[in-house]
Amino acid sequence: MAVTRFAPSPTGYLHIGGARTALFDLIWAKNTGGKYILRMEDTDQSRNSPTAAKQVMDDLSWLGIKWDEGPEIGGPAGPYFQSQRLDIYNKYIQRLLDAGKAYYCFDTAEELERMRKEASDRKQNFLYRRPAKFPTLADVEAAKAQGRDVVVRFCMPDDEIIVNDIVRGEVRFNGKDLSDFIIQKSDGFPTYHLACVVDDELMGITHVIRGQEHLMNTPGHIVMQQAFGFKTPVYAHLSVIVSEGGGKMSKRERAKVLKAAIKKAQGLDKEKLAAIGGITIAEIDEFLSGDAMPDTPAIDAMAGYLKIELPEINIVDFFKSGFLPETLVNFIALLGYSPPIDKEIMTLQEIIDTFDPTRFNKTNCLFDRKKLVAFNMEHIKMLPEEKLLSRYKDFLKEVNSPAAKADDLLLKKVLKACAGARTLAEIDHKSRFLFTADDKVEYDQKDVEKVLLKNDGEGLAMLALLKEKLAALDKISEESIENLLRGIAEQKQIGLGKVAQPLRVAICGTTISLPIFESIEMLGINATITRMERTINEYSKK
Ligand code: GLU
Numbered sequence: 019m020a021v022t023r024f025a026p027s028p029t030g031y032l033h034i035g036g037a038r039t040a041l042f043d044l045i046w047a048k049n050t051g052g053k054y055i056l057r058m059e060d061t062d063q064s065r066n067s068p069t070a071a072k073q074v075m076d077d078l079s080w081l082g083i084k085w086d087e088g089p090e091i092g093g094p095a096g097p098y099f100q101s102q103r104l105d106i107y108n109k110y111i112q113r114l115l116d117a118g119k120a121y122y123c124f125d126t127a128e129e130l131e132r133m134r135k136e137a138s139d140r141k142q143n144f145l146y147r148r149p150a151k152f153p154t155l156a157d158v159e160a161a162k163a164q165g166r167d168v169v170v171r172f173c174m175p176d177d178e179i180i181v182n183d184i185v186r187g188e189v190r191f192n193g194k195d196l197s198d199f200i201i202q203k204s205d206g207f208p209t210y211h212l213a214c215v216v217d218d219e220l221m222g223i224t225h226v227i228r229g230q231e232h233l234m235n236t237p238g239h240i241v242m243q244q245a246f247g248f249k250t251p252v253y254a255h256l257s258v259i260v261s262e263g264g265g266k267m268s269k270r271e272r273a274k275v276l277k278a279a280i281k282k283a284q285g286l287d288k289e290k291l292a293a294i295g296g297i298t299i300a301e302i303d304e305f306l307s308g309d310a311m312p313d314t315p316a317i318d319a320m321a322g323y324l325k326i327e328l329p330e331i332n333i334v335d336f337f338k339s340g341f342l343p344e345t346l347v348n349f350i351a352l353l354g355y356s357p358p359i360d361k362e363i364m365t366l367q368e369i370i371d372t373f374d375p376t377r378f379n380k381t382n383c384l385f386d387r388k389k390l391v392a393f394n395m396e397h398i399k400m401l402p403e404e405k406l407l408s409r410y411k412d413f414l415k416e417v418n419s420p421a422a423k424a425d426d427l428l429l430k431k432v433l434k435a436c437a438g439a440r441t442l443a444e445i446d447h448k449s450r451f452l453f454t455a456d457d458k459v460e461y462d463q464k465d466v467e468k469v470l471l472k473n474d475g476e477g478l479a480m481l482a483l484l485k486e487k488l489a490a491l492d493k494i495s496e497e498s499i500e501n502l503l504r505g506i507a508e509q510k511q512i513g514l515g516k517v518a519q520p521l522r523v524a525i526c527g528t529t530i531s532l533p534i535f536e537s538i539e540m541l542g543i544n545a546t547i548t549r550m551e552r553t554i555n556e557y558s559k560k
Contacts, residue, residue, distance in 0.1 A: 020052040020225045020252075024078075024085070025214065027059045028070035030314045031332035032077035033269050034385070035229055035259055038350045042227045042256065044083050045351070045366075049373040055221055056088030058099045059214065061207045067313070071099070077333040080412075081343045082366060087221075095221040100213045107208040110216050110246065111170055111201060119245045120201060121152035124161035124168045146197045148173060167204035172211075172242060174198050179237035184254035185230075185354075185378040191237040199238055215239050219248040227254045254375065257354040258382045261329070267385055272328045273311045279326045280306060295320040330387075338417055340443030342409055344401065345394040354383040363396045395440045406433055413442040420453040421446060428452070428540060435536040451526035452540055456548045461556075462528040469519045469529060470557055477520035478557055484521055485550045494543045500535045521546075524553040 022043040026036055047054040056078070060066035075089060087093025097103060114120035123146075125133075137144040148171075153161070158168055174196045181189045201212035208216075218226060233255045243250050259267045280286065280302070292299045295316035304310045312320075314332065321328045330336055336346055344365065351369045352362065358374045398406065407430055414422035421429070432452070436445040451459060470477035487506070491498055503521075507514045518534045525546055531537055538546050 020046045020050040021055065021222050022047045022052065022225050022227060023055040023057050023218070023221060023223050024083075025057045025059045025217075025228075026074050027062060027066060027210070028074050029062075029065045029067070030070050030073070030269060031334050032074045033332050034267050034336075034350065034353075036074075037077070037081060037083075037333050037346070038256060038259070038353055039228055040078055040083050041081070041347060041350055042254070042355070043225075044085075045370050045373050046225055046227060046375065047086075048370045052224070053086045054084075055093070055095070055223070056085035056098060057217060057221065058089060058101075059210060060099055060101045061210065061213055063205060063207060066101075070313070073314075073334075080337060081333065081347055083347075095217075100208075100217065103213070103217070104207065106220070107202075107213055107216060108206075111208065111212065114172065114201070114245060115170065117245070118152070118173075120170050120172050121148070121198075122158050122161075122168055123153070123171050124158070124166040126166060143195070144197070145195070146171065146199075148198055169200045169204050170202035171198040172201045172238070172245075174238065175241055179240055181233070181236045181240065181253060183233070183236075184252060184375055185257065186233070186255060186380055189233065189236075193237070193241070196237060201242075211235060211238055211242065215242045215246070215248065218251060219243070219246070223251050225252045225254065227256065230255045230258050254378065257379055259353050259385055260382045261385050262387065267331055269314075269331055270311070272314075272317055272331055273305075275326065275328050276317055276321055276324075277306060279324050280320070283324060291320055291323060294323045334416075336390075337413070338443075340413060340441030340446070341390065341394050342397045342401065342442070345390065345397040348397065349390050349393050353385070354379050363393065363400070391440050395438070398439060398442075399437070403430065403433070410442055410445065414446060417443070417446065419446050419450075421449065424453065431536065431540055432532070435532040435540070448530060448532055451531060451537070456545050457552060459525070459527040459549060459552075461523065461553075465523050465527075465529045466557060469523045470553070475558070476516075477523070478554060480517060481520045481524055481550055481554055484517065485547060485554070488538075488543060488550075489547055491543070494539065496535045496539045499538050503534070521550070524550045 024036075024040040024043045026032065026040075032040070044054050046052070056075070058071050058074075060071060071089065078085070085091070087095065088098045092098075111120065115122075133147070134144045161168055174193050176193045179191045179193055181191065183189055199211060200209050202208055217223075236253055236255070240250050261267050261271070265271065280291070288299050288302060292302050295302070295312060296319065297312050297316050301310070301312060305312055311317075317328065328335070330339055333346065337343075347366050348362075348364050348369070351357075351364070351366075356377050356379065357364065357369065357372055358377060359368075359372050401409065407426060410429060410433060411422065413419075421432075424432075432445060432449045436448060439445045439448075470481070484503075484506070487502055488499075491502060503517050504514060507517045510516075519529055522529050522531050522534055522537070525531075525537060525541055532540075
């Protein structure tokens with residue numbers, strides 16, 4: 019029985035790598051009939067925010083990843099926000115200090131910089147040199163009085179440390195190459211290392227699944243577990259996800275694209291941009307000149323203002339692009355993992371039921387967006403009607419679509435007419451004409467030219483004829499509209515397209531739309547005729 023935990027540092031939206039970790043934590047726990055804990059690692063005062071924690075939880079919930087213990091639901095090992103567990107960490111830090119396995123330090127930034135430089139001059143990695151005699155409490159007080167920052171470092175033993183990793187096998191580290199790392203910062207908060215090790219023990223974690231970037235931290239965690247007399251959990255470090263461009267799928271990519279766009283923008287109104295992002299001009303300058311990254315809503319707002327598309331990295335980006343949570347779960351579960359069954363399109367339950375921890379891959383895994391789209395098409399087809407409707411409504415709300423206000427009956431018709439769509443965004447896009455005022459339909463000029471004006475206004479003439487016939491129909495149904503259009507095509511010995519395309523452009527402004535008969539039926543005959551008249555007036559030679 020595995021007890022796993024997902025332990026995000028809430029710095030922004032949940033991204034694709036974090037979601038994969040969260041998912042395998044859940045899969046592992048559920049496959050073994052175990053427990054899945056959510057723990058917020060929010061001890062970095064400068065980087066973590068409560069809104070980000072909420073956002074991460076919303077994103078997990080949207081994916082259908084439910085935790086058994088954690089924020090909002092509680093549990094026996096709570097609280098589940100590390101920022102609320104300082105007393106616990108202090109107790110453990112004291113224990114290490116008392117045992118001589120940790121010590122105070124109060125080097126200034128300049129002193130540390132000098133040590134780093136000396137190491138690099140010797141062409142060596144910087145390793146913090148442990149003092150022969152550890153500072154006493156009196157020394158600490160004196161240092162504080164001088165205005166120095168005080169931290170606590172853990173004594174790294176010189177021995178070899180072996181990490182038995184499920185994904186990578188045995189990975190050996192030499193304690194001699196590893197620095198005495200900080201376990202308590204000068205603000206009194208523990209570092210991630212200390213809090214993580216203590217909480218994994220207190221929460222009874224048996225399996226730690228996390229990204230490969232944490233492998234370097236694991237030897238330090240193992241020796242700290244040994245120093246405390248804790249059990250060492252099973253480790254699985256999941257392989258790196260790379261984008262099609264070859265880079266790491268990291269949040270920084272979004273900031274990078276935005277940064278480049280701001281730098282390139284001509285005559286940019288920085289004040290306006292800052293206001294749109296809800297940040298100050300100084301913060302924009304800091305962002306442009308360094309590593310500082312505004313939080314995600316600010317990034318999105320500024321990208322919208324600059325009319326640029328940012329790469330999809332966060333779960334919410336995929337939500338907004340019209341992917342189903344079922345698709346993402348299925349797709350993410352195949353990043354760095356090959357299920358033991360000969361099938362790719364799977365539900366979460368199937369993935370859980372067939373989970374085999376020996377089937378993780380070591381090599382980097384490619385984020386293949388085409389495959390994601392293909393998966394989405396399958397999952398849209400597979401979802402029962404009511405479920406798809408509810409997903410679609412969530413999507414419409416998220417992107418502020420005017421269709422969000424439509425009634426269920428109409429949306430169900432839209433979904434049916436869009437069978438075979440690749441994304442929910444595509445469905446929304448194709449059916450926007452139903453939710454646009456008759457006099458606000460925007461015409462695609464290329465389509466107008468091709469379909470209405472070409473050959474001396476052939477399409478417009480067709481539109482005039484159709485308008486009369488449609489107005490004269492006594493019964494409006496998909497069937498009667500189809501009969502009428504087909505009848506005209508037959509009578510004139512022309513393809514159905516020649517009849518239907520002008521009508522399409524008149525009601526949607528473009529030739530990309532839903533099947534024409536359903537479109538008219540859904541739009542209603544009055545609006546259809548109004549739009550046909552408007553089009554005829556707009557483009558007839560005056
Ligand atoms: N807070 C760490 C992170 O977000 C968790 C790492 C771990 O799972 O131990 O990367």
